[in-house]
Amino acid sequence: MNGYHIPNGEGARSNGVPAPAPRAGGLRVPTVGEALPYTPFSSIVPFSPDVIPPPLALPTTPSSVFGAYPEVINANRMLEKLSAGATSAEHASRRCEQTIRDVQKFLNPDTLTEFKFKAPNRSYADGKSSSTNIFRAPVLLSPFARMVLDSADTHVPFHYLTPDSPDAYIKPEVVGSHSIPQVILPTPQTRTKHIHQQQNGRATPQAAEPPSGSQDSRLHAVVVPMNLTTAQRAEYQYMPEADSVAGAQNGTLHKLDGRLAMGHRSVSVDHKQKGDVAVQSLQLLFQEIFEAEDHLQSDTSGAVAAHANAIFAVRETDDGSTPMLQAGVQTKLDAGVQKVVANGRLQSIDTDELVHAQRLCESAVVALGSVALSISDDWADSDIDDWSHRINVAETGAVAARTLLRIMGAGTQTKELQSEDFLKNAITALTTVIESCIVPVVEERSSIHEKIRGVKDEAPSNPKFIIGMTHRKSLQTLLHATTKSFRILGDFLVRSGDDESAFSSVEYLCKLLMFAENASNERDSVLGIQNFETTRRCAMDVLAKMFAKYTEQRQYILDGVLTSLEKLPGTKQSARQFRLLDAKPIQLVSALLMRLVQTSATHVDESLQGRSKAVDEEDEVSVADSEDSADFEDEEDTIKVSPSKARNQPEDLITIAKPLHDAAQANANYIVKVLLQRGMATSKSSDEPYRKLLDIFTEDFLNVLGSSDWPSAELLLRTLVMHMIGTIENMKSAVPSRVLALELLGTIGSGILDIQMSARKAVRSLESSDTKVGKDLADMVEQLDTGDLDASSLVAFDGPYRVVVEFLQGRGLNDSQLRSAQGYHLMQWAYSICGEREGSTESDSGNSPRMKKDLQRKLRSIILDLHWLEEHHEFPPVTTAEGRLAAMVITLSSRFCKAFNRIFTILLTSMSSEHSTVKSRSLKSVVALLEMDPSILDRNAYILNHIFRCTIDPSPLVRDSALKLVGDCVNMRPALAVSVYERILARTRDAAIGVRKRAIKLLKDIYLHNDTVKIRSNIADAIIARIEDNEDTVAELARTTMEEIWFSPFQGLRFNGDAAVEAKLKYGAQAALLVKTVESSDGISKVLEALIKDLLSRSKAAAAHSSVCNLLIQVLFDGIVDSSDISGAPQQRSILQCLAMFAKACPTLFTASQLERLEPYTQNLSKNDDLEVYRSAITILRHVMPFQSTLKPNFLERLQTSLMLSVARVPKSELSEVIPCLWTINGMLGNTERLVNYVKSALNGVYNMRTVDFSDGLQPVAKASKLMVIIGQCGKACDFESHIASFRKQFSWYKGSTVAGLMVEVMCPFTSPKQPLSIREVSLEAVCMVSQTWPKLFLRTDVVNAFETVFRDRIPTLEEVLLTGLEGFFCANEISSNEGDPALGSGVASGTERLGRTYVATDQDGASTSIAQRFLAQILRLALKSCDETAYVAAKLIVSINRQGLVHPKESGPALVALETCPSSAIANMAFAEHKAMHTKHESLFDKEYMRAVQQAFEYQRDTIGSTAGFVGSPPSSKLHLLWEVLKTGKAQVRKKFLSNLLHKLDFNPNTLENTTKSAGHLDFVRFCVENLAFFDYDRVDELLHLLAALEKTFAGTGTAVAQAIESEVLKLQMSMPSDSVAVLDGTTTTPALEPTIDPDRLRQLAVSAQICSLIWETRTFIRRLWNMQKHVNKPKSAAKESNKAPTRATAAPALIEAYLEQAIKLKSPAVTPDSQHTICRSFVELISVDTEVKVGSDAEEDAEADAGYDTPSENASNKSVSVPPPSGGVRGRKRKSIVAANTPRKKGRPSNGRRKSGSAKPGADDDDDGWD
Secondary structure, three states: OOOOOOOOOOOOEEOOEEOOOOOOOOOEOOOHHHHHHHOOOOOOOOOOHHHOOOOOOOOOOOOOOOOOOHHHHHHHHHHHHHHHHHHOOOOOHHHHHHHHHHHHHHOOOOOOOOOEEOOOOOOOOOOOOOOOOOOOOOOOOOHHHHHHHHOOOOOOOOEEOOOOOOOOOOOOEEEOOEEEOOOOOOOOOOOOOOOEEOOOOOEEOOOOOOOOOOOOOOOOEEOOOOOOOHHHHHOOOEOHHHHHHHHHHOOHHHHHHHOOEOOEOEEOHHHHHHHHHHHHHHHHHHHHHHHHHHOOOOOOOHHHHHHHHHHEEEEEEOOEEEEEEOHHHHHHHHHHHHHHHHOOOHHHOOHHHHHHHHHHHHHHHHHHHOOOOOOOOOOOHHHHHHHHHHHHHHHHHHHHHHHHHHHHHHOOOOHHHOOHHHHHHHHHHHHHHHHHHHHHHHOOOOEOOOOOOOOOOOOOEOHHHHHHHHOHHHHHHHHHHHHHHHHHHHHHHHHOOOOHHHHHHHHHHHHHHHOOOOOOOHHHOOOOHHHHHHHHHHHHHHHHHHHHHOHHHHHHHHHHHHHOHHHOOOOHHHHEEEOOOOOOOEEHHHHHHHHHHHHHOOOOOHHHHOHHHHHHHHHHHHHHHHHOHHHHHHOOOOOOOOHHHHHHOOOOHHHHHHHHHHHHHHHHHHHHHHHHHHHHOOOOOOOOOHHHHHHHHHHHHHHOOOOOOOOHHHHHHHHHHHHHHHHHHOOOOOHHHHHHHHHHHHHHHHHHHHHHHHHHHHHHHOOOOOOHHHHHHHHHHHHHHHOOOOHHHHOOOOOHHHHHHHHHHHOOOOOHHHHHHHHHHHHHHHHHHOOOOOOOHHHOOOOOHHHHHHHHHHHHHHHHOOOHHHHHOOOOOOOHHHHHHHHHHHHHOOHHHHOHHHHHHHHHHHOOOOOHHHHHHHHHHHHHHHHHOOHHHHHOOHHHHHHHHHHOOOOHHHHHHHHHHHHHHHHHOHHHHHHHHHHHHHHOOOOOHHHHHHHHHHHHHHHHOOOOHHHHHHHHHHHHHHHHOOOHHHHHHHHHHHHHHHHHHHOOOOOOOOOHHHHHHHHHHHHHHHHHHHHHOHHHHHHHHHHHHHHHHOOOOHHHHHHHHHHHHHHHHHHHHOHHHOOOOOOHHHHHHHHHHHHHHOHHHOOHHHHHOOHHHHOOOOOHHHHHHHHHHHHHHHHHHHHOOOOOHHHHHHHHHHHHHHOOOOOHHHHHHHHHHHHHHHHHHOOOHHHHHHHHHHHHHHHHOOOOOHHHOHHHHHHHHHHHHHHHHHHHHOOOHHHHHHHHHHOOOOOOOOHHHHHHHHHHHHHOOOOOHHHHHHHHHHHHHHHHHOHHHHHOHHHHHHHHHHHHHOOHHHHHHHHHHHHHHHHHHHHHHHHHOOOOOOOOOOOHHHHOOOOOOOHHHHHHHHHHHHHHHHHHHHHHHOOOHHHHHHHHHHHHHHHOOOOOHHHHHHHHHHHOOOOOHHHHHHHHHHHHHHHHHOHHHHHHHHHHHHHHHHHHHHHHHOOOOOEEOOOOEEOOHHHHHHHHOOOHHHHHHHHHHHHHHHOOOOOOOOOOOOOOHHHHHHHHHHHHHHOOOOOOHHHHHHHHHHHHHHHHHHHHHHHHHHHHHHOOOOOOOHHHHHHHHHOOOOOOOOOOOOOHHHHHHHHHHHHHHHHHHHHHHHHHHHOOHHHOOOOOHHHHHHHOOOOOOOOOHHHHHHHHHHHHHHHHOOOOOHHHHHHHHHHHHHHHHOOHHHOOOOHHHHHHHHHHOOOOOOOOOOOOOOOOOOOOOOOHHHHHHHHHHHOOOOOOOOOOOOOOOOOOOOOOOOOOOOOOO
């Protein structure tokens, strides 16, 4: 050191240029004795020699004048910047000109006050004397000052009133071509100075009272001292050689003198005044406190003691009674110290006084460290009062700690103020408050336990919470005091040197505060949610600053934060308390992690790290600047740094940016890796919150994505996406991990779309702005959408990065959060320029190399000096909207947002995964993206193809999700409905109930939003078909849907009134839709008929529906005449078909006039089209006329005539309508003679043909057939019993009493086998038709014989005719029975009227019972014989017979089970519905027949269907799945019994197995059964456990005997040959040569037995692995609760199924040669001998096996095969013993199944993983 010191920073300058240094002479230099107290040779050794001010031979202000005051620094920077602009036209010339104009406005003479000065008396010596010219040296003006002076408009008039000497006006000195006037202002008058003698002997004059002024003003007064007076000069001694020697020895003196303008600085008058006041106030307070402390003696007077007690309080501590400052005094002292520190004047206070004050504060701090602040729940009132007093003491201690830390932090250069004990005590005090009080209070809730949902009783109140709420204000005050103290502690650690112990303690407190669980609502918070959040933010700031300061501790800090994540709440409401200005709240920890990453990317500026280093460095920089100021005019705008710094700074941009980028990337990767590892290891339902936190962190990062303040969110999300993509593309990844990755990618993709839409929205909001920045940003957003954005425009100097940097800098660099954000943006900018991101500038052809170099140079300057940009390059003010949009542009141009297409492609590709959960998750993620931005569908047409592929996926879950996605796409883009609805139509017939329901709902929405008749008709057709669904919920949904789309919308519409035209148009469109739907299918007409009947009878809106149907009928009748009223102008036949459907469903809605309009259509039968019209018209008349009593007689007569004439001409199908219509007309007219005579004539014709030989020609056959059809139809529809006399008269030979009997007696002879087949068919049909109306005829002997003959002859056509006739009878009887029961609420009271027909036997009852009992076996045979129409009719007969209860359930039950496996869905569904109903009524009785049912189903499949496989379709579905669905509706015990019985049925005796070429019969049956068992859909774990046990028991029992027989008879292994036995077991030695002594039949028998056993074991292994039963097997009985839960399918189910089917086919393959039979036998012995289940693989191996499927050991299989062998030992005797032991349930403590273990296995080891592990 040279002995000189410039306190607190720079000296004064005149307009930015240092004033000339004073020359030697005129001032006395102090002697050595006088200067010794100020030198480093004093007794006190300071931290640095700079602490002691050097002796200056100038009258100066106190040593702490404006040292680092920001306004002074900013003013100097501004002047330097303006000076740079004045010397260079390239930089900021416009700014200089504008500033000059502004200064000229201030100097306008019209607005300035004219000052009149009195010239002071001055004595100047000769100008040649250096001593006399010291103050007359010309003032050097800076370039900018010279520009202001040279301006023509600059003129400041002044003059002196009474000049005392001719030298009052100083003549300007000409420098160059400009004159420089020297304006010397006198110093202001100072008040009387009070010289306070310090303890070190140094006299410090008190600060002068400065004039008042504005604190914010940037115009500074230049204080220039006058010449010293005679008295002042007498105090100094002139030593001429001092300056020259010092200047020659050290150039630093010249630099320091250059920074002084005669010992004074350019200062802010207001700030100086406030600093002086603050210093004086603190000194007075010190004096008062110290005096009070001195009077704290026992001999003081009472008044003085009272005053002392007002300042001090004596408290008991561990060290005895200790005086401490009162709370108010301590607060006042802290405020005083804060003001002095804020003004940078702490050096004006004597060090001993500050140390004394620290000692006083230390007492309170030490006392706080031992105070008990925790709350107990069993306190009395006195305890609470004591605790409240301790809280007040704690508050005082916290304030004292803050005061202590303020002094230490501001006086880091003073060693006396620094003490490790002080710091340790302060940390201990804060730790006590935080640990024992704040955190426990924060985590207390109003209730001891959480309130249980659904429980009305309130949870018990928390006494600790009540105490806290009672003293809430005191606790909040303590919280605020602690928060402030903690912030000061953090700042001190950042400024001071390294202290590992303090660092660890503070880091612990930060984590403790940040991870304390805050309340989710104010009701449960003592301190207040936001009050504590402020404290948590303070802790985050402290930790972030420590992260920036201590670079070597960054990994430790990250680890500490990440290992504490488990303390975070798992609920989003509780977690997200960190509020943001422009976004939703996020987690505090999320903000911390982003800030740490941003800090890693921020260039370390030592001037911002701490105040301790800043002062020294600023001094060095200032010295260097003043040294080079003379050459300022010729310099380019470069960064001024000290020589030492310039040597250490990197030269190129990449050297600066790459380490920052790598550090940020490494930290982000580490954070993401930790989050993923923990998140993937847990589930959302787990007690650990990591999985939920992963979602919360991801959403938080997305929430701030595109924010200028949190740019690191993009890096964290980008890193997360990279990990997720890697997980998905890695085929070895576990399925849950892939599902998680897909879920996160969907969320992230939605976030990318959200920021894209936000950017577009921001552009629209900027459209009104006409700034260039806004327009450029808007153009960039548009170019980003089209992909045409040039990379060079992103990194341009005036591009979006510049906008964001200016935006953040405009908000202030004092905020460390904004500083980190700016640093990250600068790193991104630099890294982009260097070619590692959006594009290398080297490859940009649009920019010259010089421009690229210039850009890099500028950016390097910005990174190294944050103020460089504002000093050298002007930029228009950036608005908030522009700053945010620029940040969005940067984010959208990042690799993260550009990865959206890849993310979406991965999601679409995953929709084709073999794992159902992966498919479903990808579908849901795609849905989320489409909901966020539907325009994706317009840009990517291939998306729908992926979705359609998933609608036919084997998994119901995937199909359901795909359908939902299709529906979402249609909702977002309604135009897609036309192209997708057909895909949805197909899903209405899906096997899954949920898929069918969703398809119906989607079709309903499409129907309501589409007016096309074709689309609506097809949709209605599909939904109507589902009304007959075998699932009641689906059928009800279909019925309700049709009601809502076809009838409800028309309620209230009438053909009169104002809306008549609209109503007619709507009804016309609906009529057209009805016509088209009915025309599409005959089956639809029947279902629609039933629907209308149901709506008009059971619906709550039956009256409204009836009105709608009435108007529809009216529109349809009008359309018969003029079809143009109906949309599409349908044909007449189609309209009449629709009316016929209404006639059957609601005949009462027709009118007589409408029927009369049908007369013309009953008379024309010339064409086929006319026949269809005729049929429909007759159908309408037949069903409606019985309900019309107002028809005109002449109309009826004409109709009767036309119908009589058409009887002989119409076909059989029309005749069934004509005859009933004629009978109705005859009854209404009372004229039946015509029809009676007609029938008699027909009967007579048939009777006369009984001897005709029909083989002679076709004409007699046709005539007889026609007559028999007429007779049959008349006998069925008409009642001629009142005309029996007329018939007897003509047929005198007839002895019976009924006309129907006469008809049967006439036609029965024609059913004889002697007659032609066509005659037999017609006559049999006619007999059945007549008997249907007169059931007693079924009991006639000739009729019974005719039926028996048909069944005996087994002629298919006759059997079909007979079954059709019987089916009509049973169905009609079933309907009449249902209609005969009075409905509840119908008015029937009780007794005979209600019982009615219940106990009254009828002819129908007798006939139906007789037929059922007599012919049921034949009907069952026909039902199981084929799948054609005959089988369908027979199945309907069986169902009808069972519904009426005509036979015992066990007689037809097995046939129903067999029919459930029929390929025809109509037959299967009908049998399933009846089976389900029977099982519900007779479960205990019906379950006994299930084994016979399974056998019959097997035979039905084998003989009729031609397949013995137990599954069908792909993915495979059990053929007996309907049987299993029925069983699942009953008791669990019944299902277990079924499984046990079925496995017992699979067992066999290998010695008695059928030994023929067809001996594979039992093998086929076993295959059928086990494959059904393999593909059943199980609902409970215990059922699977029961099944596995039964399979193992069956295998163990039979497999032992088979293996023993093979070893002894085939392999010739004997007990006396241990070597051979071992060879077989380990597979290392070949077996002995086979001897051809075994009987071939016996070999075949053993081979088949081995195949059966292997198939059973393979199925057991497959089921065990498919349903993840490894974790349930061999568990204790206490796990019964788990057994009642539903099992979960393995994620690799498709692969497992495929492998199982391949192995089953291989095992079932017939062995026809001896070699193949020997191979089968050897493989079985190896399977039963080698126990590979002992090997327990790692989790990774299990996952790999799960993905790869499994492989059953073959002959050459190794012990690593996944398929599990049976329990077996190596020696035959031991093998049998161990297997027998396996049949007994294992007791606790016994070895696992008693199996022999391999050499590496421990005896008794747990065997949970046997199976496929």
